[in-house]
Amino acid sequence: MQTLPTPPSGSVQIEDDRTGLSIETLKRAFLDNLFYIQGKFPALASKNDYYMALAYTVRDRLLRRWLNTAETYTNTQARTVCYLSAEFLMGPHLGxxxxxxxxxxxxxxxxxxxGLDLNELLQQEEEPGLGNGGLGRLAACYLDSLATLEIPALGYGIRYEFGIFDQEIRDGWQVEITDxxxxxxxxxxxxxxxxAVEVKYGGHTESFIDEHGNYRVRWVPFKVVKGLPYDTPILGYKVNTANTLRLWxxxxTESFDFGAFNSGDYFGAVHQKSNSxxxxxxLYPNDEQYQGKVLRLEQQMFFVSCSLQDMIRILQMQNMSLEKFPEKFSVQLNDTHPAIAVAELMRLLMDEHGMQWDNAWNITTRTFGYTNHTLLPEALERWPLKLFSELLPRHIEIIYEINRRFLDDVRIKFPDDPGRLSRLSLIDESGEKYVRMANLACVGSSAINGVAALHSELVKQTVLKDFYDMYPEKFTNVTNGVTPRRFVVLSNPRMTSLITSKIGDNWIKHLDELRRIEQFADDPGFRYEFRQIKQAIKQDLANHIKSETDVEVDPSSLFDIQVKRIHEYKRQHLNALHIIHLYNRIKANPSAEITPRTFLFGGKAAPGYYMAKLIIKFINSIGEVVNRDPDVAGRLKVVFLKDYNVKFAQRVYPxxxxxxxISTAGKEASGTGNMKFSMNGALTIGTLDGANVEIREEVGAENFFLFGLTTEEVAAKKAAGYRPIDYYESNNDLRQVIDRIASGFFSHGDTGLFRPLVDNLLHKDEYLLLADYQSYIDCQEQVSQAYRNWDHWTRMSILNTARMGKFSSDRSIRDYCQNIWKVQPVPIELKDYTQS
Known part of the structure; x- marks a missing residue:
C-alpha cells in the first residue's frame, strides 16, 4: 500500500464545502477524520481505523439531510409512522x-x-446483530423503504449491548459466542x-380522588430505570429524507451509591447500575428460567415505555395537544413483543396526564396497528399472571379493566357463548393464569394484518379466528417485501450493471420496471451475460468457502442453498434426507448419473432449542462423510456456513x-429470504406456504418447482390421525435413508446420536417430512434435469428476477401507508446549516 498523505497543517487551504463530493474533498475529509477523530496517522492506523474514518466521512454527508428532515417534520407537524420492534437487524451501514x-x-x-481497498474497509464493519432473523430484517427493510418513499418515520427498539450470538461450529455442533x-x-x-426518560417496575399502586373528584391511581414503583436514546440516521435512496432509528x-437513575461505598459495601455501590x-x-435472554422471563418482559416494557414517552415529548415540543396523538402518530406493533404498549399508553394518558378512560381508550385504539407474524399458537406470547402482576402492577389493573369492558361487548355480540368468552379473554384462565399479549394487541389496535395473502387468510381461520368474527373490519393483508437497494444493488453489483445497461436505473426505486428485462429472456447474448455473471459470483463464493472451511466446491455445480433460522418447521432435515438419498444412489451405483450439486446451509439455532442444534450437527455429519467419500467423486458437496448474518447473506443470495x-404448508407466515433469492435469479423449490404462493403466481408455475401437501391437505392428514411410520414401511427408498441414519453411519457408529431425530420422524413427525418426502425427491429430480439445460435454466432465472417487482418493500410500505397508516410523503429540501 502506498504511503498516505499527511493530515492538513494550519497552512493548508481547506475547501469551503467540507462535506462536498469531489474526489479531493472526500480524500481530505477521510484524512481529517483519521487524524482528528481516530487520533491516528497512517503508519499507526489499522484497517478498522480506516473504516471508522471512512464511516465518519460518510456520516458527515448524512447529517445535513438528517437535520433538514427533522426540522421539516417539526415545522410541518407531519404525521409520523412509529415502528415498534424488539428487533432491527440492520446489517452493515456503510455500503x-x-x-x-x-x-x-x-x-x-x-x-x-x-492506496486503500474499499471492499476490505466494508468488511471491517461490525454488524449490529439486533435481531434473530426475518422479523428484524423486515423492520430494517421497512425503514429503508419509508425513507426512500419520503414517509416521516421513527423506528423504536432496544440498543442491545450484545446482539444475537456469533456462531462457531465445533465438531459439527453450534457453539454460541458473545457478539x-x-x-x-x-x-x-x-x-x-x-x-432520556424513566421507566418504572414493581412496587404497588395507590388509588385516590383528585381535586376534581375523579378517581385516580398512583404507581409507587420498586425500581426505576433510565432509558437513554441513541439515534442512527436511515437515509432513503437518492432522496434528501433521512429518518431516525432510535434505540434505547x-x-x-443513580449509577453509584456513595453511602454503600463509604460503608465498605463496594459491590452494593454499583449493584443498581449493573441490575438496571x-x-x-x-437480545432475547433465555426465558426457560423464571429470571429470564422477568428480564424479557422488562425489556418489552422498557422500550415501549421509552418510545411512547418520547412521542409525547415530540407532541409537546410541537405544541400539539395529547388529543392529537393518533393524528400525529401511527404506531405499528411488529408482532406481540411491543403489545404492552396498549396498556402503557393508557397508563400514561390517564395517570400521568389526567385523562379519563373513554378518551384515553379512543386515542389508544386509533393509534395502534398490529402485525401478526406467526401461525404457531405457541409463538403468541403470554405471561404468567403472577410474574406480570408483580412486575407491572398498574398495567394488570388496566388490562383487567380493558378485559371487563371488552367481554361485555363480546356478550352483546355473541350471547350465551362462554367458550368464545374464554378464548377471547385477555386472561387465560384454563389452568395457570396467563396474560395473552396477542389478545391485548387485537383489542387495542384499529388494524390487524398478516404478512402474506395465505398467512392473512389462515390468521382469520385459525389463531385469531374469534377476533376476526368479532372485528372483521380490522383485518387486512400486507405481503412482506425486501429492499432491492441492499439485496440487489449492493449485494449484486454485476447483475445491477447488466440490468441498468438495458433498462436504465429507475427500477431501483420502482421495482415493477424489472418486467422490462423479460424482453431479453430470449436474447442469447443477454442470457450468456447473465449466466457469466452468475458463474463469476459463484466462483467468488467458492473462493470464500475454501478460505473459511478448506472445502473445495465446484462453481459449475448446482448451488442448492438453504439459509435461515434452524427450526423443525423450516425442515432443513428434509433437505438433508435428500442428500442421503443421492448419496445412497451413488453408493449403490458409483457410476450413477447425478447432476453435480453443492448443498449450502446457514442459520442459527436458538440456544435452548435442542432439536434445532441436533439438525445442525446432523448436516455437518452428513457433510463429513459425503465430502471425503471417493465414490462421490465431487458430484456432491455439503457445507454448513457458520455465523450466517446479513453481511454473509449479501454473498449468498446472488x-x-x-x-x-420447504416449510410445511401453513407454518411459514411469509418468508423474505425466498424473495431475496428470486430477485437475484435463483429458482425456488418450495411448498405452497407463506409468500411462496404469491412468488409462484408472479414468476409463473413453469418457473417454480412445487412439491408437497397443501395447507388443507396437511390439516386433513393430521385430523385423520397421521402415522409417519406408514410412510417408512411402504417406501423402500425412504426406509433405506432412515436406516442409514439409525445405523450410526453418519455418527462414527454411534447409533444413539441421531436417535432423537429418527424417533421423532418415525413416531411424531409434527411437520410431515415423511408425508412430503417422495414428492420432494421427485421434484428434486425435475430440478436436476432442468439444470442440465443451462440455457433454459438461465431463461427461467431471468424471468424470476424480472417478475419480482411486487416483492419490493417499497410496495409493502405503500400498502401500509394507504390502507393502515394513512400517511403521505413529505419531501425534504436541503438547507445549509454551516452558513450564518
Missing amino acids: NNLINLGIYDQINQAMTEL KWLRYGNPWEIARPDW SAEA ENISKV AADLSEQ
Whole structure:
C-alpha cells in the first residue's frame, strides 16, 4: 500500500464545502477524520481505523439531510409512522449509505487513490446483530423503504449491548459466542442524553380522588430505570429524507451509591447500575428460567415505555395537544413483543396526564396497528399472571379493566357463548393464569394484518379466528417485501450493471420496471451475460468457502442453498434426507448419473432449542462423510456456513441457483429470504406456504418447482390421525435413508446420536417430512434435469428476477401507508446549516 498523505497543517487551504463530493474533498475529509477523530496517522492506523474514518466521512454527508428532515417534520407537524420492534437487524451501514447517497463510485475512487481497498474497509464493519432473523430484517427493510418513499418515520427498539450470538461450529455442533458488536464503537449513532426518560417496575399502586373528584391511581414503583436514546440516521435512496432509528439503552437513575461505598459495601455501590443495565444487555435472554422471563418482559416494557414517552415529548415540543396523538402518530406493533404498549399508553394518558378512560381508550385504539407474524399458537406470547402482576402492577389493573369492558361487548355480540368468552379473554384462565399479549394487541389496535395473502387468510381461520368474527373490519393483508437497494444493488453489483445497461436505473426505486428485462429472456447474448455473471459470483463464493472451511466446491455445480433460522418447521432435515438419498444412489451405483450439486446451509439455532442444534450437527455429519467419500467423486458437496448474518447473506443470495423454501404448508407466515433469492435469479423449490404462493403466481408455475401437501391437505392428514411410520414401511427408498441414519453411519457408529431425530420422524413427525418426502425427491429430480439445460435454466432465472417487482418493500410500505397508516410523503429540501 502506498504511503498516505499527511493530515492538513494550519497552512493548508481547506475547501469551503467540507462535506462536498469531489474526489479531493472526500480524500481530505477521510484524512481529517483519521487524524482528528481516530487520533491516528497512517503508519499507526489499522484497517478498522480506516473504516471508522471512512464511516465518519460518510456520516458527515448524512447529517445535513438528517437535520433538514427533522426540522421539516417539526415545522410541518407531519404525521409520523412509529415502528415498534424488539428487533432491527440492520446489517452493515456503510455500503448501504454509499448506495443511497449515490457516492459509491466516488468513494471507491478516493480510497483507491489513497492506496486503500474499499471492499476490505466494508468488511471491517461490525454488524449490529439486533435481531434473530426475518422479523428484524423486515423492520430494517421497512425503514429503508419509508425513507426512500419520503414517509416521516421513527423506528423504536432496544440498543442491545450484545446482539444475537456469533456462531462457531465445533465438531459439527453450534457453539454460541458473545457478539461484542460495540467493542470498537459505533460511528453511525449519536447519543441523546437530554431526551432520556424513566421507566418504572414493581412496587404497588395507590388509588385516590383528585381535586376534581375523579378517581385516580398512583404507581409507587420498586425500581426505576433510565432509558437513554441513541439515534442512527436511515437515509432513503437518492432522496434528501433521512429518518431516525432510535434505540434505547438502559441505565440506572443513580449509577453509584456513595453511602454503600463509604460503608465498605463496594459491590452494593454499583449493584443498581449493573441490575438496571441488564435490561438492554442482551437480545432475547433465555426465558426457560423464571429470571429470564422477568428480564424479557422488562425489556418489552422498557422500550415501549421509552418510545411512547418520547412521542409525547415530540407532541409537546410541537405544541400539539395529547388529543392529537393518533393524528400525529401511527404506531405499528411488529408482532406481540411491543403489545404492552396498549396498556402503557393508557397508563400514561390517564395517570400521568389526567385523562379519563373513554378518551384515553379512543386515542389508544386509533393509534395502534398490529402485525401478526406467526401461525404457531405457541409463538403468541403470554405471561404468567403472577410474574406480570408483580412486575407491572398498574398495567394488570388496566388490562383487567380493558378485559371487563371488552367481554361485555363480546356478550352483546355473541350471547350465551362462554367458550368464545374464554378464548377471547385477555386472561387465560384454563389452568395457570396467563396474560395473552396477542389478545391485548387485537383489542387495542384499529388494524390487524398478516404478512402474506395465505398467512392473512389462515390468521382469520385459525389463531385469531374469534377476533376476526368479532372485528372483521380490522383485518387486512400486507405481503412482506425486501429492499432491492441492499439485496440487489449492493449485494449484486454485476447483475445491477447488466440490468441498468438495458433498462436504465429507475427500477431501483420502482421495482415493477424489472418486467422490462423479460424482453431479453430470449436474447442469447443477454442470457450468456447473465449466466457469466452468475458463474463469476459463484466462483467468488467458492473462493470464500475454501478460505473459511478448506472445502473445495465446484462453481459449475448446482448451488442448492438453504439459509435461515434452524427450526423443525423450516425442515432443513428434509433437505438433508435428500442428500442421503443421492448419496445412497451413488453408493449403490458409483457410476450413477447425478447432476453435480453443492448443498449450502446457514442459520442459527436458538440456544435452548435442542432439536434445532441436533439438525445442525446432523448436516455437518452428513457433510463429513459425503465430502471425503471417493465414490462421490465431487458430484456432491455439503457445507454448513457458520455465523450466517446479513453481511454473509449479501454473498449468498446472488450465488444461488436453487432456493430451498420447504416449510410445511401453513407454518411459514411469509418468508423474505425466498424473495431475496428470486430477485437475484435463483429458482425456488418450495411448498405452497407463506409468500411462496404469491412468488409462484408472479414468476409463473413453469418457473417454480412445487412439491408437497397443501395447507388443507396437511390439516386433513393430521385430523385423520397421521402415522409417519406408514410412510417408512411402504417406501423402500425412504426406509433405506432412515436406516442409514439409525445405523450410526453418519455418527462414527454411534447409533444413539441421531436417535432423537429418527424417533421423532418415525413416531411424531409434527411437520410431515415423511408425508412430503417422495414428492420432494421427485421434484428434486425435475430440478436436476432442468439444470442440465443451462440455457433454459438461465431463461427461467431471468424471468424470476424480472417478475419480482411486487416483492419490493417499497410496495409493502405503500400498502401500509394507504390502507393502515394513512400517511403521505413529505419531501425534504436541503438547507445549509454551516452558513450564518
